[in-house]
Amino acid sequence: MSSPFxxxxxxxxxxxxxxxxxxxxxxxxYDHRGMFxxxxxxxxxxxxxxxxxxxxxxSQSRSRLGTVRALHGRSGRGEAKLVRCARGAIHDVLVDARxxxxxxxxxxAVRLDDETFTHLYVPPGLLHGYQALTDQADVCYRIDREHxxxxxxxxRYDDPDLAIDWPLPVTAISERDLSAGSWKDARQRLLD
Numbered sequence: 001m002s003s004p005f006x007x008x009x010x011x012x013x014x015x016x017x018x019x020x021x022x023x024x025x026x027x028x029x030y031d032h033r034g035m036f037x038x039x040x041x042x043x044x045x046x047x048x049x050x051x052x053x054x055x056x057x058x059s060q061s062r063s064r065l066g067t068v069r070a071l072h073g074r075s076g077r078g079e080a081k082l083v084r085c086a087r088g089a090i091h092d093v094l095v096d097a098r099x100x101x102x103x104x105x106x107x108x109a110v111r112l113d114d115e116t117f118t119h120l121y122v123p124p125g126l127l128h129g130y131q132a133l134t135d136q137a138d139v140c141y142r143i144d145r146e147h148x149x150x151x152x153x154x155x156r157y158d159d160p161d162l163a164i165d166w167p168l169p170v171t172a173i174s175e176r177d178l179s180a181g182s183w184k185d186a187r188q189r190l191l192d
Contacts, residue, residue, distance in 0.1 A: 011044045011119075017108030018096050020123035022048055024082075028117055037117045039084065040142070050121065055082065055142040063090075063132035063139070066171030070129020070157040070164075071180070073097055074148070075189070078124025082142040088134035089113035091167050095183075097153070098125035099191050105183070107162055112139075127155055127186075131166050153189070154180035 014023040024044065028037035042052035063069060070093060073079070083092065092112050096103040111133075112118055122128050130139065157164065157173065161183045 011038060011041050013044065013048050016094075016110070016120070018094065018103050018106070018126065019101065020121075021094065021108075021126070022050075022121040023110070024119040024121065026117050026119075039086075039117065039119070040082070050080075054080070054144045057141075057143045057146060059141045059143065060086070061139045061141075063130075063137045064172060065132055065135050065137075066168045067132045067137075068129065068157045068166060068170050068173050068177070070131075070177060071095060071127040071155040071159075071162075072129060073125070073127040073153040073155075074145075074151040075153055076148075076151045077145070078126075080124050080144040081122040081128065082119050083112065083122060083128070084117065084119045084140050085112040085114060086138045086140050087114050088132065088137035089115075090130040090137050090139060091133055092120055092130045093128070093164055094122060095127040095155070095162060096125070097127050097186065097190055101125070105187065107164055109164075127153065129157060131168060131170070133167065153186055155183050155186050156180045159183045 012025040016023055026037045028035050045052045090112050091109055093109045095107050098104060112120060159182055
C-alpha cells in the first residue's frame with residue numbers, strides 16, 4: 001500500500017562534522033492545511049547503525065532568545081542523543097571529547113530549526129550545547145541512557161580554549177552552567 005505522502009516519508013541522512021555524527025533531514029509536506037513531516041523513522045535509523053530501541057528517555061526544553069545551555073556531556077559510556085528543534089531555531093554546538101578521536105577538542109556547529117526539521121544524532125563522547133536564536137526555542141531530545149549525575153561533564157560556554165562564537169549576546173544561562181569547569185580540566189579528566 002502506498003502512502004499519500006510518497007517521497008515525503010523517507011529522511012535523507014547526511015554525515016555530520018565528526019565521525020558518528022549524523023543529520024536526519026526529513027522532507028516536510030506543505031499544503032493548504034499547514035505542514036506534515038516525519039520526526040523519527042526507526043527503519044532509517046537502523047539503516048545507519050542506530051538501534052531505535054536504545055533510546056529510553058525523551059526530554060524537551062524551552063529557551064528564550066539568547067539563552068545558552070552548554071556545554072554538557074557524560075563520562076563513562078557517554079550518552080547518545082537525537083536532538084531537534086521543534087519550535088524556533090537554535091545554534092547547536094558540538095565539541096569532540098572522545099580521547100583518541102582525530103577531531104578531539106574540535107568544535108562544530110549546525111543550525112536546527114522548525115523549517116527544515118533536521119535532527120542531529122550526537123554519538124557518545126561529545127559535549128553538546130546550544131543557543132536559542134528565536135524568541136522561543138523548543139528543543140526535543142531522545143536519549144539512550146538515564147541520567148546519572150555522577151557522570152556529568154560540564155564545560156563553560158565561554159571557555160577561552162574552545163573560543164565558541166555564539167551568534168547572539170548571551171541573555172540567560174543557568175548557575176550550573178556558569179560554574180562549569182574549563183575545557184583544560186575536562187580534557188585532563190577525559191585523558192586520565
